[in-house]
Amino acid sequence: AQSVTQPDIHITVSEGASLELRCNYSYGATPYLFWYVQSPGQGLQLLLKYFSGDTLVQGIKGFEAEFKRSQSSFNLRKPSVHWSDAAEYFCAVGGRGSTLGRLYFGRGTQLTVWP
Amino acid sequence: IAGITQAPTSQILAAGRRMTLRCTQDMRHNAMYWYRQDLGLGLRLIHYSNTAGTTGKGEVPDGYSVSRANTDDFPLTLASAVPSQTSVYFCASRAHGTTEAFFGQGTRLTVV
Secondary structure, three states: OOEEEOOOOEEEEEOOOOEEEOOEEEOOOOOEEEEEEEOOOOOEEEEEEEOOOOOEEEOHHHOEEEEEHHHOEEEEEEOOOOHHHOEEEEEEEEEOHHHEOOEEEOOOEEEEEEO | OOOEEEEOOEEEEOOOOOEEEEEEEOOOOOEEEEEEEEOOOEEEEEEEEOOOOOOEEOOOOOOEEEOOOOOOEOOEEEOOOOHHHOEEEEEEEEOOOOOOOEEOOOEEEEEO
């Protein structure tokens, strides 16, 4: 069965500190992997995605993520967090072929940034 | 501005009532989706449509129905609302051959 685990419900970091949000997935085939960000009262915005090839992918707002097949992980990182990064972050996995576009989401990680 | 429009923004609904959440996109995307977001559970897929005239069931379809009469519109109907359907509902769309889904701003529904 498909599933996504985000073990950290809430993370607090100081502005300027580095950030890593964890994501592990379970999927029967080679999935597509995504990270989305949601600001309060807003919809979801795509940060980055992985399909194939280079396992380190760059996204918007200075975020990157690394796909590790052996660990079934797709952790999100940012070297220096800004106060505007405070939001909820969702990892998602999706299928290919006939299931393309149908996403399974993790429960989310709420990021708080201290000034 | 191109994008996805959901209506209403929020709604309080008496249990047992019928409700249709509207979703319209002007990007001519083939595929559309309905998700519900619940605290601690993330987003879960309710129904999807790969193209106009076709629909399919997602993870949590019970109590919901959809239709896709044309490319732009994908309404979600609760035939007889129950309190467990209290949630934030997001509509999303995706262009054919791409993987990125674009999300609407959501509809907050409270069933009392």
